[in-house]
Amino acid sequence: MEIKVMANILDKNDQIAADINCQLSAKGIFVLNLLGSPGSGKTSLLERTIVALKNDLRLAVIEGDLFTSKDAERIDRHGVPVIQINTGGGCHLDAAMIRNVLGRLCLDELDMIIIENVGNLVCPAEFNIGEDAKATVLSITEGEDKPLKYPLMFKQACVTILNKVDLLPYTSFDLAAAIEDITSINPRITLIQASCRTGAGLQPWFDWLREQVHNKQARS
């Protein structure tokens, strides 16, 4: 006997993600899913972001990591609420993992939650976790071929931060090719060139985040 199904395999995850987004939207909280390879600079970007925005915006961070709490410890030093999720070897966060920890945050006292996903350019792109937007960090030292090798990560993102541009003179990274590939995968993407080590070039990123928070609060 043949049974017609036509079911989306990720429906269950997407439904939980939609519920999370609905719950946080009612509170006017903007949620960002921060993606990128291990070592691309996601946590450094977060630290810069917290220092720049924590006096005006009420932030919290959810840290996804395979086994350790090293990133959460870095965030904790900046005095913002941080929750660690260890996936125990799992290559991505999923919506149920986020739902399970949301009760530990004071949602009435937040403007923005940044979720740092597990370092990986493949798997996290496929799983919505309740975010309003995804941002992908790509660093110069990874090579300009990565966007075409991992296109979904750049297609799904609203912003790509091209990090470690201070290292451009010391590498053979082809900046023009990287920009062309990223914008052909995603013509609407906002591309920001920055160095999280020196802090140079990050102002457009802070402005973009402030604008998203403002828009979210205006809609709620």
Next chain:
Amino acid sequence: MHEMAIAQGILDIVVQEASQNGADRITRIKLRIGEMTGIQPDALTFCFEALAAETPARAAELEIEVVPLVAECQACGQQFGVERYRFFCPACSSAEVKTLSGRELQVEHLEVE
């Protein structure tokens, strides 16, 4: 290896469908997997076989149809297969391009006994 999570999703769907239809054994599962998903069919099959071992789907054969990445230009209406992930219209160069297919992760049907 998010194929493990996808394989678990497939297993949950097919075991539930089989049980609702009073079937004891699933023999075949037809999947539609878009070209622009991060799924490796071989890895998916491997994960599924491992997860399905103790279930009514243990002997099921996975048939995977890879759905091509196709887009439509919102400016001139041209439909085109997206090559090298270039989301610009090949006819008019517009960037107003909508993805029509290639992102599927679906169970289409199953065969049961």
